[in-house]
Amino acid sequence: MKRTWPLSDIPKPALPKKGEPGSFWEDRGDRRHCGVDLHAPEGSRAVACEDAVVIRVGTFTSPTVTSYWNTTLFVDLRLGDGLICRYAELGEVSVTIWEHVRRGHLVGGVGTVLIASEITEQSPGYVRTLKEHDTLSMLHFELWRSVPTADARYRGGNWFANDAPADLLDPTWYLQGIL
Template sequence: MKRSPRSGPKEDEKTVAWPLPGDRIRRVPLPGSPGSFGEDRGDRRHCGIDLYAAPGSKAVSIEDAVVVEVGTFTTPQTVPYWNETFYVVVENEDGSFVKFAELEAVDVKPGDRLSAGDKVGEVGMVLNAERIGEEAPEYIRGLKERGRPSMLHLELYESRPEAPDKYLGGNWFGQGGPKGLLDPTDRLLAASRSDR
């Protein structure tokens, strides 16, 4: 897992938008805290950043981008305490890729061009609290206890993301991490200072 590259326009020169326009707090989880990039979850590591938001909250593109993929992210058939959610992968102008995940609705399709601030979809309720029992991982039980079953999960890649066997629901099981995975913290901090 690597830091974000600095190719393309400088962060303060391009138009960026906070991915949750209804979120006035704009909190990016600090390293090691729940929902942070690389968070150690016991048997897995977190591959992105979770931005907690109410179900149905509007999720928007952070930068100018092109939609390259849309698909199912979580289903109760895979993990019983998951609800069905979706993901969108976009390619930014600098060649990096962002995965917006845990969406209940998607408003784009592959080939769509987006400007910073254009709607991608709506935040979903990824966790079904009624199905979270003692057998669920500790961090999942913690989300239930803190009342955080819905979030925008965001990942950043230097190349188009792949779905290897060790990746499931935004987590990596085993050593290393997905090919090309980058830490999105700096980009999100830059977007948090945006007026969009």
């Protein structure tokens, strides 16, 4: 099936390799990364990779949970084959629940997930590195076999344990397959 790169303003980059920052299941010390990070300036257009149905919209990160997190949003898209793509760390959302979207339809705008002034020596290493590189805005892209979990170990796109949720998939193959 023909797919569209999820950031319409930005050419497809080289995806992070296994273990690299922003890669799927990156070891972040006390947590593992549940998606792939696609860095982009705030407001960059995030679009549907393929025809889909919006099945959920909600808050993804909030400073009430972790001080260095901004408020960002997520959108879950159910694809034709039943897999679910989660578009996360959005600053704004342009779709509503149960909306049928076509490939290339605007889902929302990339948000700035991290608050630079709240990142300190005590913050996790990967967060300090993102601040140093001034890469605080991104599309956090996940792929699931079923509706993403509400498990308390799942927070801000990370999994606070080493055994992965059963239905979480590595989105690298999905993204890699888009030309």
